[in-house]
Amino acid sequence: MQTAKHLQQIQPSYIREILAAATTEGVISLAGGLPASDHFPLSLMAEGFAKMxxxxxxxxxxxxxxxxxxxxxxxxxxxxxxxxxxxxxxxxxxxxxxxxxxxxxxxxxxxxxxxxxxxxxxxxxxxxxxxxxxxxxxxxxxxxxxxxxxxxxxxxxxxxxxxxxxxxxxxxxxxxxxxxxxxxxxxxxxxxxxxxxxxxxxxxxxxxxxxxxxxxxxxxxxxxxxxxxxxxxxxxxxxxxxxxxxxxxxxxxxxxxxxxxxxxxxxxxxAHPAFPAYLRQLCGIYRERYQALVSALSDYLGQEAIVEPVEGGMFAWLQLPGRDPLAVAKEALAKGVAIVPGNAFFPASESPQAESPVSAIRLNFSHETPGTLREAVRRLASVLV
Ligand SMILES: Cc1ncc(COP(=O)(O)O)c(C=O)c1O
The missing domain is CATH 3.40.640.10 (Type I PLP-dependent aspartate aminotransferase-like (Major domain))
Structure with missing residues (x-):
């Protein structure tokens, strides 16, 4: 059956495709917007589950x-x-x-x-x-x-x-x-x-x-x-x-x-009395992961690590002047690290143009541990330096 007209012009989500490739064994993914699954507040919900x-x-x-x-x-x-x-x-x-x-x-x-x-x-x-x-x-x-x-x-x-x-x-x-x-x-x-x-x-x-x-x-x-x-x-x-x-x-x-x-x-x-402390702890973990990412970028990329500092959230935006981020994303995946090229974040009319690509990539820092983030940056640097 033919799909509805308004759907025909919608491109499949580029991020979803990268995420699919990112689950390949051995690939470190900084591509998704995933919170830290190793710190989900499941124990604070245990009582709620049990009494349902x-x-x-x-x-x-x-x-x-x-x-x-x-x-x-x-x-x-x-x-x-x-x-x-x-x-x-x-x-x-x-x-x-x-x-x-x-x-x-x-x-x-x-x-x-x-x-x-x-x-x-x-x-x-x-x-x-x-x-x-x-x-x-x-x-x-x-x-x-x-x-x-x-x-x-x-x-x-x-x-x-x-x-x-x-x-x-x-x-x-x-x-x-x-x-x-x-x-x-x-x-x-x-x-x-x-x-x-x-x-x-x-x-x-x-x-x-x-x-x-x-x-x-x-x-x-x-x-x-x-x-x-x-x-x-x-x-x-x-x-x-x-x-x-x-x-x-x-x-x-x-x-x-x-x-x-x-x-x-x-x-x-x-409403759990321990929830405010959990949130503070989570923010502390993200601070630590963000700092690990930024210092690895600085160690491995030196002058090429152009990242505007952030005060929270889950993402850092790495500028790559003169590079085609789509090509960088593909090469990085081959080296075992998934990232999202900047092109994915622009309306279709503005997106991937071979001559003037959006020269940046998005790096997620919330999901991986500091050690894994460092290894991811080492792999990324092997493409960039
Ligand atoms: C800016 C922004 N808005 C909305 C969402 C969707 O969030 P939710 O899981 O609440 O649907 C996301 C998810 O990453 C997001 O980054």
Whole structure:
């Protein structure tokens, strides 16, 4: 059977293909966005797992918005903006999809920083949106480009990852956060603030959400994949009350509601007295892994190790001036290390051009131990030096 037209133009995810190759025995993968599976908080969830059979009601159909005790906890814990309501999603990825299906018509304009999270690119492409890339600087988006774009009237939504961006690790400064919020207000553009890495800060000071400066024009996506486990597939979307009704309609049509037993388990974890200490420990582990990666890059690549420092998250973005990152990725895989070439993070119109490739690669540092990260860099260096 022929696939639907809107699907025919979607390219298969490059990252998924690399990830498939990355599981080959002997290959060290810095390609995926995987949290440290050796540090999943499973012991903090053991009691929750064990008591589940005592509560059959958890296994009944539930409410579309989510499991009420979890919603109440999140409302208080995150101090959700006044006028906002929450909807629990099957990962923040589903939240993105719901937003696109609830608010976008084909050819509607979506602005996003370039490079950008490929999962967002896929969702917006599937919705038939017209994607407008905005250059990213080390402190956030290029504001003059953003304002020109907003002023053109072509943009309905601005999708942004202001904390520990995927793939670059960039975090916006306070000033940029305020200015972007002011632009969203001035030009009536809705902001989608995607914050899956926000809790993974290992240096510097936490800054307010951009949405806190323009709550009436913003939706916030949070993910529990990086602070609990990704396999539980849990995220939460918060949006102004009148935007929630169309989102609920789409959610209902999509899967009725997110798994209630998983939501109950997540609540047990978040409310566990030892959870704050677990999160601090996790951030400490990521700091150690990031430092191991950066010092290996400096030892093996010397002057060629051009990496903008990051204060959290899971990724470092290695600049490779004058190199074709796709060729580097293929050669690196042959040497036993998987990485993602920068090309994968740009909209199709901007992506792999033999003459002007995006000269950078993304390196994940959260999943492997310091020793394995060092070995991965040694293998990568054998391609680069
Ligand atoms: C920026 C960004 N948004 C959303 C997601 C999806 O996260 P989730 O597992 O909550 O669906 C990811 C996953 O890596 C991501 O990097």
């Amino acid at each position: 059979p005592d509560t059959p009601a958890l296994f009944q159909y539930g409410e579309t918005r989510g499991y009420k005790p979890l919603l109440d906890y999140l409302d208080e814990h995150y101090r959700v903006a006044s006028g906002h309501q929450m909807l629990v999603c099957s990962g923040s990825q589903q939240g993105l999809d719901l937003i696109a299906r609830a608010f976008l018509n084909p050819a509607d304009g979506v602005a996003m920083e370039a490079p950008c999270y490929p999962g967002a690119l896929q969702v917006f492409a599937l919705a038939g949106a017209s994607i407008h890339p905005v250059e990213q600087n080390p402190t956030g988006p290029n504001l003059s480009q953003l304002e020109l774009l907003f002023a053109s009237g072509k943009v309905k939504l601005f999708y942004a990852v202001p904390d520990f961006h995927n793939p670059t690790g960039v975090s916006w400064t306070l000033d940029i956060r305020k200015q972007v919020a002011a632009l969203c207000r001035q030009y009536e553009v809705a902001l989608i603030e995607d914050a899956p890495y926000r809790e993974l800060r290992f240096a510097g000071q936490q800054l307010p959400l951009v949405a806190s400066f323009c709550p009436e024009r913003a939706m916030v996506l949070r993910s529990f994949s990086k602070i609990s486990t990704p396999g539980m597939r849990l995220g939460v979307l918060s949006a102004p009350e009148d935007w929630l009704a169309p989102l609920l309609k789409v959610k209902q049509a999509s899967d009725l509601h997110t798994s209630i037993p998983m939501q109950a388990l997540l609540l047990d974890l978040l």
